[in-house]
Amino acid sequence: MNKVELGKQKKQIKKRRRLIFRTIIIMLLFAALIFAVVSNLSADEAAVDVGDEAPDFQLKHLNGSGEQTVRLSDFEGKGVMLNFWATYCEPCEREMPYMESLYSQYQDRGVEIVAVSVDATELVVHNFVEDYNLTFPVLHDKNSQVLDAYGIKPLPTSFFIDENGVVVERVLGELTLEKLEGYLQQIEPS
Amino acid sequence: MRSFKCDACGYENKEGTTICKKCGKPHDQAENSQLLNMRYDGTSIRSKTRNRSIIDKIWNFFSSVKVGVTLIAIALVASAIGTIYPQEMYIPQTVSPEAHYREQYGLMGQIYYQFGFHQLYGSWWYMVLIALIGMSIFIVSIDRGVPLYKALKYQNPKRHPNFLKRQKLFASYADYTKEDKKQLLSNLRKYRYKIIEKDGHFLAEKGRFSRWGPYVNHCGLIIFLIGTLLRFVPFMYIDDFVWVREGETKVIPSTEQTYYIENEEFIFETYGDDEEDQKFAEILAQQNAPIAKHFETSATIYRDISDDITGSEPELEEVKSGNIIVNQPLKINRLALYQDSYQLNEFQSMSFKLHESGDDAEESIVQFTVDLTNPSREYTFDNGFRIKLDQYYPDYELDDGEPRSKTNYPRNPGFVFFVYPPETEQPEISFLAIGHNIDPTQENDYKLGLTGFDVRDVSGLKIRKDLTLPILGVGAFIFMIGLIQGMYWQHRRIWLHPTDNKLWMAGHTNKNWFGLNKEIEKIIKHTNFTMPQDQEEKQHE
Numbered sequence A: 001m002n003k004v005e006l007g008k009q010k011k012q013i014k015k016r017r018r019l020i021f022r023t024i025i026i027m028l029l030f031a032a033l034i035f036a037v038v039s040n041l042s043a044d045e046a047a048v049d050v051g052d053e054a055p056d057f058q059l060k061h062l063n064g065s066g067e068q069t070v071r072l073s074d075f076e077g078k079g080v081m082l083n084f085w086a087t088y089c090e091p092c093e094r095e096m097p098y099m100e101s102l103y104s105q106y107q108d109r110g111v112e113i114v115a116v117s118v119d120a121t122e123l124v125v126h127n128f129v130e131d132y133n134l135t136f137p138v139l140h141d142k143n144s145q146v147l148d149a150y151g152i153k154p155l156p157t158s159f160f161i162d163e164n165g166v167v168v169e170r171v172l173g174e175l176t177l178e179k180l181e182g183y184l185q186q187i188e189p190s
Numbered sequence B: 001m002r003s004f005k006c007d008a009c010g011y012e013n014k015e016g017t018t019i020c021k022k023c024g025k026p027h028d029q030a031e032n033s034q035l036l037n038m039r040y041d042g043t044s045i046r047s048k049t050r051n052r053s054i055i056d057k058i059w060n061f062f063s064s065v066k067v068g069v070t071l072i073a074i075a076l077v078a079s080a081i082g083t084i085y086p087q088e089m090y091i092p093q094t095v096s097p098e099a100h101y102r103e104q105y106g107l108m109g110q111i112y113y114q115f116g117f118h119q120l121y122g123s124w125w126y127m128v129l130i131a132l133i134g135m136s137i138f139i140v141s142i143d144r145g146v147p148l149y150k151a152l153k154y155q156n157p158k159r160h161p162n163f164l165k166r167q168k169l170f171a172s173y174a175d176y177t178k179e180d181k182k183q184l185l186s187n188l189r190k191y192r193y194k195i196i197e198k199d200g201h202f203l204a205e206k207g208r209f210s211r212w213g214p215y216v217n218h219c220g221l222i223i224f225l226i227g228t229l230l231r232f233v234p235f236m237y238i239d240d241f242v243w244v245r246e247g248e249t250k251v252i253p254s255t256e257q258t259y260y261i262e263n264e265e266f267i268f269e270t271y272g273d274d275e276e277d278q279k280f281a282e283i284l285a286q287q288n289a290p291i292a293k294h295f296e297t298s299a300t301i302y303r304d305i306s307d308d309i310t311g312s313e314p315e316l317e318e319v320k321s322g323n324i325i326v327n328q329p330l331k332i333n334r335l336a337l338y339q340d341s342y343q344l345n346e347f348q349s350m351s352f353k354l355h356e357s358g359d360d361a362e363e364s365i366v367q368f369t370v371d372l373t374n375p376s377r378e379y380t381f382d383n384g385f386r387i388k389l390d391q392y393y394p395d396y397e398l399d400d401g402e403p404r405s406k407t408n409y410p411r412n413p414g415f416v417f418f419v420y421p422p423e424t425e426q427p428e429i430s431f432l433a434i435g436h437n438i439d440p441t442q443e444n445d446y447k448l449g450l451t452g453f454d455v456r457d458v459s460g461l462k463i464r465k466d467l468t469l470p471i472l473g474v475g476a477f478i479f480m481i482g483l484i485q486g487m488y489w490q491h492r493r494i495w496l497h498p499t500d501n502k503l504w505m506a507g508h509t510n511k512n513w514f515g516l517n518k519e520i521e522k523i524i525k526h527t528n529f530t531m532p533q534d535q536e537e538k539q540h541e
Helices: A002-041 A090-108 A122-132 A145-149 A177-186 B054-063 B065-081 B097-114 B117-122 B124-153 B161-165 B178-190 B208-232 B275-285 B469-488 B513-523 B535-540
Strands: A058-061 A068-071 A079-085 A111-117 A138-140 A157-161 A167-172 B003-005 B012-014 B169-173 B194-198 B201-206 B237-245 B249-251 B259-270 B292-304 B316-325 B330-332 B335-356 B366-371 B378-380 B386-393 B396-399 B402-405 B414-420 B428-433 B436-438 B446-466 B492-498 B503-509
Touching: A002 B054, A002 B124, A002 B208, A079 A090, A079 A177, A090 A111, A090 A122, A090 A177, A122 A138, A122 B386, A157 A177, A167 A177, B054 B065, B054 B124, B065 B117, B065 B124, B097 B117, B117 B124, B124 B208, B161 B492, B161 B503, B169 B513, B178 B194, B178 B201, B178 B492, B178 B513, B208 B237, B208 B469, B237 B249, B237 B259, B237 B335, B259 B335, B259 B446, B292 B330, B292 B335, B292 B446, B316 B330, B316 B335, B335 B414, B366 B386, B386 B402, B414 B446, B428 B446, B436 B446, B492 B513, B503 B513
Parallel strands: A079 A111, A111 A138
Antiparallel strands: A058 A068, A058 A138, A079 A157, A157 A167, B003 B012, B169 B503, B194 B201, B201 B492, B237 B446, B249 B259, B259 B292, B292 B316, B330 B335, B335 B366, B335 B446, B378 B386, B386 B414, B396 B402, B414 B428, B428 B436, B492 B503
16 A cells, blocks of 8 residues: 555656656757747847937037037936938928928927937038028037947938937837927826 | 656656657557667657646747748748849948838839848847747747757667667568677677676667767867857847048047047059059959059057046057058057958048149149148238138039038039239139139139149958857867767667577668668678668568
């Protein structure tokens, strides 16, 4: 009798061990599967995404007074719309007037608009700024360093950064006036 | 787990066992004449046992060979579908994929696009499919490999008579002497069989390790899959690209703005430049364009040693300098820069002269050069002339009558110049581009003309880092070992079973029965034993 019970007990232990072993193996395999799928889907995503802190940078200010540089951290405490654009990019050209039209209104409410041009030459940017009478700071990323740091692929790409420096929204491509206003409202400091 | 008792020896066998683990008595109800299924040596496959928990059910799903084969078949069909039309990465970048597939391949193309087959190999479901195959391989290996290993490790040389009778090769000898048996065993040893004995029953065995071949092979495959998975980790794998113009210093992508590369010179040679290319003269004459023979980037890699904020002027320290040729990359910290492509003759600067409009000799009044990488706004001269570069289009085109630039690069530059003759505030306007020299008012006293230009080449470099290669190599190597192990060796067993007045002999091999037959022929040499009968063939007769 004792022997039978001992055998039963042994079997129970064996069974439990098998369950633990199988659970571990299956969990490991599923973890690998989830890792593969998630990293595959996020492979194309940019270096800076929603929820990330926007990396600080410093660039030459093209439409300021004199030789000046602007840092992103200069706008701490304000909401910032960071727009990457180029003069040769038609959608960028279309959304610029929208940005200009909302700029003064939202600047009073604590939102700054910063446009980073990735053009090769300053001259073309100056001409563009004059043509469109842009009053918000236009910066020049001559060495494409900020472009690289933000992992920009298509132009335009706009980041909407809240007063704490956290990216709230990342928009690839052209913005309409309504959408732009909606995003600007989102990053208004409370 | 339910078990049952062997009716011959009383051993408690696990449910699912078809051949008693201890005495080898077959437990199926089949007739004695039928050949025994020796798969996994008749042990109970782990998954075939009774199961209740969800874990056991998942385990059973993946351990099924049927499921594994189905998954592989689905992956095969899916992979084939991906080759019907080109994948998205191979279509022209200029058109939207949706339009491209519709226009090129009609309705089928549209369906193809709608289903997402244009990026099939990167789709989540394809990834899941491959991962499921990996899981299946892993679990099947454990599920089958472990019981098989145990069964072969603890073999009982003394087997139930039915076990022997139902082997493919079987013989019963009445007529033999002790010397015959001795000779037989010595022959077996000569052919490197390992012999174990119990109560006069013998088991001669060789090549058991070939049974582990498939499992070794699977281990290699799993290591290989892990290697491919690690490609998603940026630390392990980088695949990027950068265009660098001659004389330009650019940040190397994927290095977090730490490394910069300067293209000092791009060297481009075509066939026909050399005297030794004369042998190709005939074929070269038939070509419309020169054929590239050699291209090479002379480059220097710098490191930004300043810890300033992104965007500020980098403080560059030379790290390495060298030439990049196809298949001979420049390497820094396991990051390799490969020569990938090039663009020749992009404009770098253009020189102009000003002359009087009516002057047929076009005698120069002033001359100046516009640096297209960083053009100045104004050009002033000692003789009082002033020329303002009002508009500059690096890659000029007319878009609805409006001039604009297509790209960032001076491939087709266009200029609007304001010419201020001495002591005047009213400029004369001129538009210049390749093939254009327009005076919009038709009243200009002065005319600008292009006198010369400088060009430079652009080098396209691939940036590559792959630390997964050693893992893939090890995986592939183990895979091959497993394959060789299972392919070139066979697991052969011969049982000798004494009965009251006879000696029974049975043979089994996991593959290559012809080889086993040949070997037995040699083993029974110099004995009175005859060749065992192939019971399968006998049944067919």
